[in-house]
Amino acid sequence: MTVAKYKVTNQSPRPTFDDNNRPIEVMDISFQVIDTGDRSMVSIPMGQYTAERVHEAIQPIANQMLAVRSLGQG
Secondary structure: OOOEEEEEEEEEEEEEEOOOOEEEEHHHHHHHEEOOOOOEEEEEHHHHHHHHHHHHHHHHHOOOHHHHOOOHHH
C-alpha cells in the first residue's frame, strides 16, 4: 500500500462528552491528502493531543483515502 502524504489544514478545540457523558475537550484536526485533494477530520481528546498521536490517527485514514481514490485505475 502506498503511504499517502497529507497536510494539516486546521486545528480547533471543541467541547464534547465522553462515553460516560462527562464533558471533555477535544481537538478537531482537519487534513488534506496532498496527492488527491481529499479532505477529512479526526478528533483527539486534549489529554492525548500530541504530534505523534495526531499522525497515528491521520495516516491510516489518508492511506485508505488514497487507496480508494485509486480503485479502478489499474
